[in-house]
Amino acid sequence: MLAEAVDPVGVLVRLFTLGDPVPAVAAGAALPTLGVDRAVGLGLLQRCGSGQVRACVDLQPHAVVDDLGESSWWVCSDLGELAHGGGVLPTEHVLGVGTASTTLVEAVVPPVAGQRCLDVGAGSGVQSLHLSRTGPRLVATDVSGRASAFARVTAALNGVALDVRTGSLFDAVPGERFDRVVANLPFVVTPRRADVPTYTYRDAGLAGDDVVHRMLVSAPAHLRSGGLAQFLGNWEDRADEPWTDRVGGWVEEAAAALAEATDGADVLDVWVVQRELADPALYAEAWISDGGRPGREEAESWYRAWLDDFADRGVEAVGFGIVTLRRRPADPATPPLRRLDDERAVIPGAWRDVLAAGLTGHDSLGRVGALTDLDALLDTRPVLAAGVVERRELDPGQPDPRTVHLVDTRRRGRVVEASTALAGLVGACDGELSVGQVVAALATLLEDDEAALRARLLPAVRDLVAEGLLVLPGQG
Ligand SMILES: C[S@@+](CC[C@H](N)C(=O)[O-])C[C@H]1O[C@@H](n2cnc3c(N)ncnc32)[C@H](O)[C@@H]1O
Secondary structure: OHHHOOOHHHHHHHHHHOOOOEEHHHHHHHOOOOOHHHHHHOOOEEEOOOOEEEEOEEEEEEEEEEOOEEEEEEEEEEOOHHHHOOOEOOOOOOOOOOHHHHHHHHHOOOOOOOOEEEEEOOOOOHHHHHHHHHOOEEEEEEOOHHHHHHHHHHHHHOOOOEEEEEOOOOOOOOOOOEEEEEEOOOEOOOOOOOOOOOOOOOEOOOOOOHHHHHHHHHOHHHEEEEEEEEEEEEEEEEOOEOHHHHHHHHHHHHHHHHHHHOOOOEEEEEEEEEEEEEOHHHHHHHHHHHOEOOOHHHHHHHHHHHHHHHHHOOEEEEEEEEEEEEEEEOOOOOOOOEEEEEOOOEOOOOHHHHHHHHHHHHHHHHHOOOOOOHHHHHHOOOEEOOOEEEEEEOOOOOOOOOEEEEEEOOEOOOEEEEOHHHHHHHHOOEOOOOHHHHHHHHHHHHOOOHHHHHHHHHHHHHHHHHOOOEEOOOOO
């Protein structure tokens, strides 16, 4: 039984995962190098009478296996709810690795060795650990001194060089610029009422969804040319202002500020993906129970506060998503990317590929001139992206398909209905023939007018490149 375990692993799980007290002798045997006295001195353990010790912090193994290989670390944070013993968590609680942490990890386009990266709101330091895999130089900031200390411990435990600074958003990095900025922001929309607790780990203390607005307008100044900022956010979908208008307005504000600051030399590409849309009541319930188990009266009062706050601003739903910003030099052939998409179908682990493919697709369309003149596609020789398959549905016994779909297997359910001509064109995209040659051949084969076929197919080819289903060789 785990509760009785005296082997080193069992003792460590009892201590750090379950939060149980264990005999100091057993803890000493499980930590033979550190020893109990030093662990107590470091604030990792505390003595709790009758020769027992208990953990003061959470220490969790954390591992990943993906295209970059295999990595594993130890992440240090405050004790989780289970080990904390129920009740309401302290407001300065420093969170361990959660689902939002993993969502951001899976969306971040990895930096390359030597680049400068910034982890805003570092908390336990988990984003920095993931960034460290490709060997960049790392800076982390957090408004909380306690969280900053945890980020330092996590980095030290894993031998990761991390320059941790305490300050709000970009306050601790004035004038500094980075190739990557990542932030699992404290984005929870929380009513500003004295009796509703404000947890630093999930709430930046700003009104409504203002933390996303602030991040959007302040991040571009801290990006190097070609640099990406990627962060999670919640935003309000209001009766008089749908989320696309609301977030879209912030995007235009951020882009205008960058243009002004650089005299038009740099532009901002923006891609906002809304992954979920939550009903206000369910949103309030979820966040009330997230901080532990409040008493019934307290919970009801907080619930009312949340609903009143949403009602005051006409909030009909709360969106959750990923914002990707890229700063780059202005180029007349490549207008700034502006996408605000509802996209719920990306499979776990594929976000970074989908986002990177979309950015690369936009660049390659600009490079060949197809963002300003569709005919520029005629001389290109696209290839089909890995993971794209064709799905046909046939009436039983019939030789010709009723429907043909191109399916991007990275995005569950993301299908493009393809006409016979488009399916034929995509099928011929092997990098040898140009789009113009394929269209001419299809016009003959299908006895169609070549100019009319071209007019129908070129927008579809552009969209497939923009979505990363077709790739223009040499792009980047
Ligand atoms: C949701 S936690 C994310 C922790 C960690 N990066 C992760 O991905 O799991 C948000 C972090 O932001 C910090 N934070 C809150 N307000 C902040 C602010 N204004 N500026 C910077 N960090 C802030 C909190 O202390 C907390 O550590």
